[in-house]
Amino acid sequence: MGPDRKEVPLNGTQAVVVGRGRRAPGDGSSMGGRPSSPLDKQQRQHLRGQVDTLMRNFLPCYRGQLAASILRQISRELGPQEPAGSQLLRSKKLPRVREHRGPLTQLRGHPPRWQPIFCVLRGDGRLEWFSHKEEYENGGHPLGSTALTGYTLLTSQREYLRLLDALCSDSLEDHTQEEPDSLLEVPVSFPLFLQHPFRRHLCFSAATREAQHAWRLALQGGIRLRGTVLQRSQAPAARAFLDAVRLYRQHQGHFGDDDVTLGSDAEVLTAVLMREQLPALRAQTLPGLRGSGRARAWAWTELLDAVHAAVLAGASAGLCAFQPEKDELLASLEKTIRPDVDQLLRQRARVAGRLRTDIRGPLESCLHREVDPQLPRVVQTLLRTMEASLEAVRTLLAQGMDRLSRRLRQSPSGTQLRREVYSFGEMPWDLALMQTCYREAERSHGRLGQLAAPFGFLGMQSLVFGAQDLAQQLMADAVATFLQLADQCLTMALNCDQAAQRLERVRGRVLKKFKSDGGLAQRRFIRGWGLCIFLPFVLSQLEPSCKKELPEFEGDVLAMGSQALTTEGIYEDVIRGCLLQRIDRELKKTLGANDVSCTLDGCLEVPWEQEGAGGELHRLLKHASDGWGWGGGGPHGVYGIVVHVGSWMEQNIPRLLNQPGWPSS
Numbered sequence: 001m002g003p004d005r006k007e008v009p010l011n012g013t014q015a016v017v018v019g020r021g022r023r024a025p026g027d028g029s030s031m032g033g034r035p036s037s038p039l040d041k042q043q044r045q046h047l048r049g050q051v052d053t054l055m056r057n058f059l060p061c062y063r064g065q066l067a068a069s070i071l072r073q074i075s076r077e078l079g080p081q082e083p084a085g086s087q088l089l090r091s092k093k094l095p096r097v098r099e100h101r102g103p104l105t106q107l108r109g110h111p112p113r114w115q116p117i118f119c120v121l122r123g124d125g126r127l128e129w130f131s132h133k134e135e136y137e138n139g140g141h142p143l144g145s146t147a148l149t150g151y152t153l154l155t156s157q158r159e160y161l162r163l164l165d166a167l168c169s170d171s172l173e174d175h176t177q178e179e180p181d182s183l184l185e186v187p188v189s190f191p192l193f194l195q196h197p198f199r200r201h202l203c204f205s206a207a208t209r210e211a212q213h214a215w216r217l218a219l220q221g222g223i224r225l226r227g228t229v230l231q232r233s234q235a236p237a238a239r240a241f242l243d244a245v246r247l248y249r250q251h252q253g254h255f256g257d258d259d260v261t262l263g264s265d266a267e268v269l270t271a272v273l274m275r276e277q278l279p280a281l282r283a284q285t286l287p288g289l290r291g292s293g294r295a296r297a298w299a300w301t302e303l304l305d306a307v308h309a310a311v312l313a314g315a316s317a318g319l320c321a322f323q324p325e326k327d328e329l330l331a332s333l334e335k336t337i338r339p340d341v342d343q344l345l346r347q348r349a350r351v352a353g354r355l356r357t358d359i360r361g362p363l364e365s366c367l368h369r370e371v372d373p374q375l376p377r378v379v380q381t382l383l384r385t386m387e388a389s390l391e392a393v394r395t396l397l398a399q400g401m402d403r404l405s406r407r408l409r410q411s412p413s414g415t416q417l418r419r420e421v422y423s424f425g426e427m428p429w430d431l432a433l434m435q436t437c438y439r440e441a442e443r444s445h446g447r448l449g450q451l452a453a454p455f456g457f458l459g460m461q462s463l464v465f466g467a468q469d470l471a472q473q474l475m476a477d478a479v480a481t482f483l484q485l486a487d488q489c490l491t492m493a494l495n496c497d498q499a500a501q502r503l504e505r506v507r508g509r510v511l512k513k514f515k516s517d518g519g520l521a522q523r524r525f526i527r528g529w530g531l532c533i534f535l536p537f538v539l540s541q542l543e544p545s546c547k548k549e550l551p552e553f554e555g556d557v558l559a560m561g562s563q564a565l566t567t568e569g570i571y572e573d574v575i576r577g578c579l580l581q582r583i584d585r586e587l588k589k590t591l592g593a594n595d596v597s598c599t600l601d602g603c604l605e606v607p608w609e610q611e612g613a614g615g616e617l618h619r620l621l622k623h624a625s626d627g628w629g630w631g632g633g634g635p636h637g638v639y640g641i642v643v644h645v646g647s648w649m650e651q652n653i654p655r656l657l658n659q660p661g662w663p664s665s
Contacts, residue, residue: 039306047307051314054273059322061248063329065240067564070333073236074341086520087513089484091428091476095232095469096123097225098429100218102211103133104192107184107203114205117143119215125149125222127194127202146202149226149263150271151194153219155212157184160193164201167297168286184294192216198274200305201298217431227262228465237326241265245272246536247568252276255540256456257532262465266316273311274304281307337564348565348573351553355567356574359546363578366541371534371582374451379586381448382529386522388440389471394514396433397478400424401507408500425483428476437475441467455537463529470521474514482510523587530583531576538575546571 039047101120106129108115118133120142128142136142154160161184184203190212194202206212230238242261245268249260260271285303289296337344400423407420427433441464449460485506490499550567557567 038303039310044310047310048314050273050277051311051318054269054315055318055322058244058248058269061244061251062241062322062326064563064566064569065244065247066237066326066329067333067337067562068566068569069236069240069243070330071337071341071344071564072239074334074338075345078341086477086517088474088477088510088517089481091473091480093428093476093480095225095472096429097121097125097218097221098431099123100214101136102215104129104204104206104211104215106205119204121218121222125226127219127222146194146199147226147267148194148219148222149267150199150259151196151202151219151223153216153223154193154195155191155216157188157191157193160184160191160195160203161294163195164294164297168289168293168300192219194219198271198278198304198308200301214432217435221431224465224468226264227462228469229264230261230268231462231466232469237330241268245269248272250536250539255536255543256458257536258458259461261459262462266312266319269315269319270308270312273315274308277307333564337562340562344562344565347557348570351557351565351567351570352574355549355553355571356578358549359542359571359574362542362545363538363575366538367578367582370455370541371538371579374454375530375534375582375586376589378448378451378530378533379526379583379590381444381451382526383522383590385441385444385448385467386470386525388443389437389467390474390518390522392437392440393471393475393478394511394518396427396437397475397482397514398507398511400427400479401482401503401510405500405503405507408496408503425479427479428472434472434475437471438468441471452533455533456540457533457537459532463532466529467525470525474518474521477517478510478514481513482506485509523591526587527580527583531579534579535572535576538579539572542575 099120099122101118104117104119105114106117106119107113117129117131118136119127119129120136121127125148126145127148128136128145130136130140130142154163164184188205190206190209192204192206192212192215194204204215206215230242233239245261246257249255249272260275261268263271281304286296286300289299404420404424407417423430444467445460445464448463452460486503489502489506494502550571553567553570557565557570
């Protein structure tokens, strides 16, 4: 082994060899481009072994949770329906990011320097950068690309430099005798720094404050979209995966909830393994990195990025290999559980009753001593967070409906009406417009984080994203409902004033439905995140005393012969039920409501993929906004939309068709 090579154990027993050098990362490292990996073949093989071990330990948890998830789904279908259901139609449009593109400069090269690039944010939240605009327009390969999952965006150079300096501070010796640290010493006017705990940092700069603001909104939207892909889904497999990750980490001794579950399934497993390996990797690697502080920090992120890429590739391959088995297992579970669901639920209830009796003393003592003193403040803070966000959504919604009514009273031109309808339909995806709603969720970050941290809850980014997703979802549902009701009530016989009056009545109905759905969503949000904050903590507190009671129930559970029931699962359900009673009681005190109950399975999110009865207008608007925009022609373009919204203008259509800018039919 050469003098500049060092063995770095990742798990305490095996080693990864990492090169040592003074060069600052450039095109081939942390500032963009296609990096040459600092890991050799042997090191990558070692990491594949680490991933294989993770998959062997994780997949049994996943299989068990798939069965439990199917049982919950079937029992929910067959059980009594929630009395207070949603009144708004479900938007058929899935969350997306508007594609954003434009010139930026990027810190890259060897030595690193600011160079012009052309950057593109795709609708799926992937960022790409090209050498120039023509390269992008001609379909050329990007200089680099990244999925925005897990990144944090900073627009302050001072804040970013503090973060960069802190990365290696615990391993730095006296570097005063080394060459001056020139990285990023030149002030940047409008920076956009993308930082990731396990990946290379990306440093961009915009030409103007306006461009920086537009990119900031677009990048934040992409980060959120990529991060909450699993949380938004109500598919049994997605819920099972998140539960399996939680159980796997509990078996490793990690009970606190955090942001590790942001991203796709492969990205989540990658983050789990990276967190497991990070302490050993950091302890063994940082002393071998040379150079000044910031160059050293960049070299560290380069190494992390290479390890992350290798782990992500292995996790993706492992999950792809498991996919056929998962599909077969889901189909089999549906066939075997559904005929026996009543018997399974009765047995589960019997075991739960006995368990509840056995652990009642320690459980009540823990709840009374640890949870009850903080629960009111946590519930009130969660409530204020959602109230402020939903009020901002309601204000924007009312303003949008009022603008449409005013346009109709003013007998607008076809172009104006077309633009107004399109803008209204795009409100949920307008990042600048929705920012007022999203900002309300961000304001609770510090206060709620302080309240939740003593319970081991470090998932504030996930919580804020959840509140923002909920605000966007309710706005999308309300917009879809308004357009559908408008489509139903506007007829050929109406003049502009009559049409506007009908739209005002529709406005009142939509706001009433929004209030009902907002209240229901608010209670689900509080119950779901209350569980995320308190449940892992209570489980950790009861672990030494109550877990020893579980083996005596194994016989009753195993006798059922179904992997959908486990003693550990029933045990957690008992504790979850007691916590929900506490949360519901506090909600009743705070809201003064007679009934705040909602089904446990709907606590966190309402599924985006549910489809309500959409009207022709909604479908046409979807066609227009999904690609045709304002200039789309034909019977299903914006011309068709205006015919539906402004059917009373039929006599004026020939005149409108002759206006400049009106699409041909």
